[in-house]
Amino acid sequence: MIRLYKNEIKALSIFLLPLFIFVILFIFIPVIFVFINSLFRDVTFLGKKFVFLENYIFLAKDYAFWESLKFTLLFITISVPLEIILGLLFAVILNEKIPYRGFIRVCILLPWAIPAVVSARLWELIYSYNYGLANFILLKLGLIEKPVNWLETGVSAFISLVIADIWKTTPFVAIILLAGLQTIPKEIYHQALVDRANFLQRFFKVTLPLLKPVIIVAFLFRTIDAIRIFDLIYVLTKGGPGGATTSLSIYAYEYYLSGDFGYASAISVFLFLVSLAISILYLKLSRFKEETL
Amino acid sequence: MREEKLTKVLLIIATLLAIFFCLFPFLYMLVISFSKSWDIFSLVKLEFTFKNYTEILKDPGFHCMDYIKNSLIISGISAFISVFVATMGAYAISRFQFPFRFSILLFILASSMFPQISIVGFLFKVMVKLNLINTYPALILPYISWNIPISLWIMTSYLSSIPKDLDKSALLDGCSWFQIFIKIILPVAKPGIISAGLLSFLFSFNEFLFALLLTVDYRARTVPVGIVMFQGLHGELPWGSIMAFTTLSLIPVFLIVIFFQKYIIHGVIRSGLKG
Amino acid sequence: MKVKLENISKTYFSLRGKVKALSEINLEIRDREFLVILGPSGCGKTTLLNLIAGIEKPSSGEIYFGEKLVFSDKKNVFVSPKERNIAMVFQNYALYPHMSVFENIAFPLRIQKMDKNIIKKEVEKVAEMLNIKGLLQARPYELSGGEKQRVAIARALVRKPNLFLLDEPLSNLDAQLRLTARTELKTLQKNLKITTIYVTHDQIEAMSLGERIVVMNKGKIEQIGTPEEVYHKPENLFVAKFIGTTPINFFVVEVKSEQSNIYGYLGELKIEVPEEKLHLVKDQKIGIGIRPEDIKTEVEKEDFILTVKVNIIESLGKEYLLHTTYKNYDIKILTKNKFPEKSLIKAGFSKKNLYFFSPE
Ligand SMILES: Nc1ncnc2c1ncn2[C@@H]1O[C@H](COP(=O)(O)OP(=O)(O)OP(=O)(O)O)[C@@H](O)[C@H]1O
Ligand SMILES: [Mg+2]
Numbered sequence: 001m002i003r004l005y006k007n008e009i010k011a012l013s014i015f016l017l018p019l020f021i022f023v024i025l026f027i028f029i030p031v032i033f034v035f036i037n038s039l040f041r042d043v044t045f046l047g048k049k050f051v052f053l054e055n056y057i058f059l060a061k062d063y064a065f066w067e068s069l070k071f072t073l074l075f076i077t078i079s080v081p082l083e084i085i086l087g088l089l090f091a092v093i094l095n096e097k098i099p100y101r102g103f104i105r106v107c108i109l110l111p112w113a114i115p116a117v118v119s120a121r122l123w124e125l126i127y128s129y130n131y132g133l134a135n136f137i138l139l140k141l142g143l144i145e146k147p148v149n150w151l152e153t154g155v156s157a158f159i160s161l162v163i164a165d166i167w168k169t170t171p172f173v174a175i176i177l178l179a180g181l182q183t184i185p186k187e188i189y190h191q192a193l194v195d196r197a198n199f200l201q202r203f204f205k206v207t208l209p210l211l212k213p214v215i216i217v218a219f220l221f222r223t224i225d226a227i228r229i230f231d232l233i234y235v236l237t238k239g240g241p242g243g244a245t246t247s248l249s250i251y252a253y254e255y256y257l258s259g260d261f262g263y264a265s266a267i268s269v270f271l272f273l274v275s276l277a278i279s280i281l282y283l284k285l286s287r288f289k290e291e292t293l
Numbered sequence: 294m295r296e297e298k299l300t301k302v303l304l305i306i307a308t309l310l311a312i313f314f315c316l317f318p319f320l321y322m323l324v325i326s327f328s329k330s331w332d333i334f335s336l337v338k339l340e341f342t343f344k345n346y347t348e349i350l351k352d353p354g355f356h357c358m359d360y361i362k363n364s365l366i367i368s369g370i371s372a373f374i375s376v377f378v379a380t381m382g383a384y385a386i387s388r389f390q391f392p393f394r395f396s397i398l399l400f401i402l403a404s405s406m407f408p409q410i411s412i413v414g415f416l417f418k419v420m421v422k423l424n425l426i427n428t429y430p431a432l433i434l435p436y437i438s439w440n441i442p443i444s445l446w447i448m449t450s451y452l453s454s455i456p457k458d459l460d461k462s463a464l465l466d467g468c469s470w471f472q473i474f475i476k477i478i479l480p481v482a483k484p485g486i487i488s489a490g491l492l493s494f495l496f497s498f499n500e501f502l503f504a505l506l507l508t509v510d511y512r513a514r515t516v517p518v519g520i521v522m523f524q525g526l527h528g529e530l531p532w533g534s535i536m537a538f539t540t541l542s543l544i545p546v547f548l549i550v551i552f553f554q555k556y557i558i559h560g561v562i563r564s565g566l567k568g
Numbered sequence: 569m570k571v572k573l574e575n576i577s578k579t580y581f582s583l584r585g586k587v588k589a590l591s592e593i594n595l596e597i598r599d600r601e602f603l604v605i606l607g608p609s610g611c612g613k614t615t616l617l618n619l620i621a622g623i624e625k626p627s628s629g630e631i632y633f634g635e636k637l638v639f640s641d642k643k644n645v646f647v648s649p650k651e652r653n654i655a656m657v658f659q660n661y662a663l664y665p666h667m668s669v670f671e672n673i674a675f676p677l678r679i680q681k682m683d684k685n686i687i688k689k690e691v692e693k694v695a696e697m698l699n700i701k702g703l704l705q706a707r708p709y710e711l712s713g714g715e716k717q718r719v720a721i722a723r724a725l726v727r728k729p730n731l732f733l734l735d736e737p738l739s740n741l742d743a744q745l746r747l748t749a750r751t752e753l754k755t756l757q758k759n760l761k762i763t764t765i766y767v768t769h770d771q772i773e774a775m776s777l778g779e780r781i782v783v784m785n786k787g788k789i790e791q792i793g794t795p796e797e798v799y800h801k802p803e804n805l806f807v808a809k810f811i812g813t814t815p816i817n818f819f820v821v822e823v824k825s826e827q828s829n830i831y832g833y834l835g836e837l838k839i840e841v842p843e844e845k846l847h848l849v850k851d852q853k854i855g856i857g858i859r860p861e862d863i864k865t866e867v868e869k870e871d872f873i874l875t876v877k878v879n880i881i882e883s884l885g886k887e888y889l890l891h892t893t894y895k896n897y898d899i900k901i902l903t904k905n906k907f908p909e910k911s912l913i914k915a916g917f918s919k920k921n922l923y924f925f926s927p928e
Contacts, residue, residue, distance in 0.1 A: 019382035026438030030412030228408035268411035
């Protein structure tokens with residue numbers, strides 16, 4: 001229906017071609033390959049054999065896989081809401097007229113901007129049994145009697161990961177929520193002030209309801225990110241102790257490492273489909289509409 | 294009025310707590326990197342020294358500067374190319390009426406959310422076949438692709454906000470589509486390009502999984518892998534040296550955040566919120 | 569340069585579905601003419617300019633520049649905007665924000681890879697002409713609306729276009745500036761003798777600028793004519809309503825034949841429908857229009873005289889607009905005299921000022 005002329009088609013294809021080449025070559029083809037590969041038994045030195053859904057059937061019966069799914073979901077349900085709450089607090093602070101805002105913004109951005117493995121290393125030292133900051137402070141405050149081996153027991157390792165993840169990703173949530181806060185018209189606040197609402201009332205009756213759509217977007221964005229968590233765990237616990245902190249990405253990685261490409265692919269496909277479902281939900285809810293083009 | 298004052302005091306306390314929460318690991322890192330011992334329990338021994346820095350810089354076996362150099366080159370090149378390619382695509386999507394343009398955009402955006410682990414196996418096999426393992430292209434090529442979605446998102450939203458009359462005017466002034474792109478769109482979209490470029494740079498600089506599997510030694514290894522692989526000479530982890538290396542390698546990130554915080558925040562908002 | 573449009577139509581396919589922006593436009597612009605396109609917002613004026621400029625393509629039809637065919641859907645001809653040598657001034661001026669005023673004006677010449685010294689000379693010449701020599705080093709964001717508009721015109725004129733298109737170039741200026749800019753524009757065009765198409769939704773602007781006016785509505789041409797023609801001989805109700813300082817009075821009345829003549833009955837007034845307007849009668853009805861300024865309150869030898877009741881008086885500065893009623897007709901009258909509200913006054917009008925339309 002829309003008629004494009006020859007020179008336009010030429011220009012259009014030149015503008016789009018590099019984009020397509022890169023995206024297809026290093027994102028779509030690999031994804032398709034993983035799909036295909038997940039239908040094979042593909043173990044190093046043992047050769048390749050088409051087994052159709054066997055990997056998936058095995059997956060369904062794999063106790064360790066379910067454990068790692070359980071861990072990943074638990075990790076998301078605990079860390080993401082905490083990040084949202086803390087991020088909201090940061091955003092409210094950044095939105096106020098306080099001095100040195102530029103400096104405060106830099107402080108809040110820094111944890112997000114550095115490599116995840118670097119932040120993991122910082123926290124590894126903090127959690128260290130013999131000479132770490134965490135044990136030092138808690139002992140001095142008298143909250144614990146003897147040093148805790150943070151990364152060596154299931155529960156404490158889980159808590160340690162959550163805290164480190166919150167530190168790393170809260171800034172991102174804060175920025176997104178700040179943008180949302182700034183779209184709330186000032187007049188609404190003035191009205192609330194006229195109605196003599198105090199700070200907390202203003203927050204719960206005005207800010208929060210108006211911010212809901214942005215919070216949902218931030219929530220989904222973080223969920224997509226958290227579901228593939230790898231770097232932090234790889235450095236801090238390597239999935240231990242005893243597999244208690246094996247996320248789906250770590251689990252797949254272990255199979256890649258062991259040379260079982262077929263099964264690792266099946267895990268990857270599962271992870272991919274879950275991510276895709278959430279990202280479709282995300283794109284539906286985020287305010288990106290065709291009219292804005 | 295009393296309530297106003299109370300909220301103000303609470304706000305200041307909350308601000309200070311937030312700053313402290315964000316910064317204390319960095320302060321800890323700095324202190325340890327400049328101390329003789331990393332044992333916080335024997336506070337007396339926390340003496341000031343440059344030893345950690347001179348050690349990792351003098352001994353070529355650590356390859357610290359190599360890692361930092363590799364990271365800067367790989368991130369710089371991949372950010373530059375991915376933003377250029379994404380801006381071209383964004384130009385086509387925001388300026389031409391063609392079938393499925395919105396679907397194409399969504400399709401590519403969705404791919405930014407794929408878990409990296411799902412393709413790393415394939416990438417490894419391909420790079421082995423191409424004999425590219427442990428070279429810059431092995432990382433640059435996938436980084437470009439993985440940065441494109443976010444750059445495309447930022448740039449499409451930025452270009453859509455540039456009035457189309459500008460293009461029309463240039464068209465009448467005798468420009469071809471490519472001249473319009475180079476002479477009008479690129480300069481006008483500079484703030485967007487800087488945002489997208491910085492985010493791409495940071496993502497490449499911070500990426501770990503690909504770098505872990507596709508590099509082998511100092512010739513292509515990047516900072517994140519270098520830091521994870523950092524081993525002491527005698528078994529126990531040399532935290533002083535690790536923190537010195539960490540501090541050094543974070544300098545580029547710190548500089549970017551300090552000088553370009555506005556662009557970064559705009560980029561995050563455009564990529565995270567609505568385009 | 570002469571420009572001819574034949575059966576031009578344009579349909580957009582957008583998220584709203586099909587939008588018919590222009591249908592069956594036939595139009596001839598004479599060489600060196602100042603043609604004004606007048607119509608309400610959304611009637612397709614900008615679309616028409618874009619099609620002439622080649623920024624967009626018609627869905628069907630043909631466009632000729634002089635004798636040369638520049639667009640035809642059937643013969644698959646499309647001459648690109650670059651080769652058409654057209655200049656256009658946009659509603660919001662579309663100055664390049666990253667270039668100085670000098671670079672903005674020089675841009676079209678640079679694209680043609682002209683010699684640097686010639687470019688400098690040409691830019692200075694056109695800057696002189698438009699009185700913006702002092703602004704050449706400024707950036708667009710530093711300029712006022714009036715200055716931006718001059719720069720946009722300078723950029724358009726610098727490469728001596730065959731055809732000059734202006735899309736509501738004065739609508740962003742304040743009333744005072746608009747007046748002076750209008751006069752300047754007219755003088756400029758007279759001196760340069762470039763064929764010009766000027767788009768506006770302001771009928772006063774159209775009347776004072778245009779040699780001919782094209783009145784458009786909903787993607788169609790309603791009338792083409794000189795300002796006098798569209799004012800005094802509107803071909804249909806839309807034109808009559810759209811042109812004039814205050815909207816025309818319009819009545820639908822019954823017609824009856826008496827002896828060999830046909831009369832319309834407006835209350836007790838018996839108005840003869842002339843021979844040549846008889847085809848407008850439909851279902852025993854006809855539309856009659858009279859402009860508020862053509863109804864006199866100092867009645868002398870008007871053909872029709874009636875008594876009206878003044879309801880509301882609106883002051884327009886020098887004049888008053890009376891909202892009156894006669895029987896169950898609302899009549900607006902423009903007059904210099906002030907009358908008390910609720911008073912009954914005499915009003916009159918002449919046969920020669922009446923317009924006849926079909927009753928819809
Ligand atoms: N790119 C487009 N896609 C879809 N519809 C369009 C497009 N451009 C214009 N239209 C529609 O075509 C019609 C005519 O638009 P146009 O811009 O020509 O009006 P206009 O007469 O210039 O109005 P104004 O005086 O407000 O500038 C409008 O209904 C408009 O919504
Ligand atoms: Mg218009």
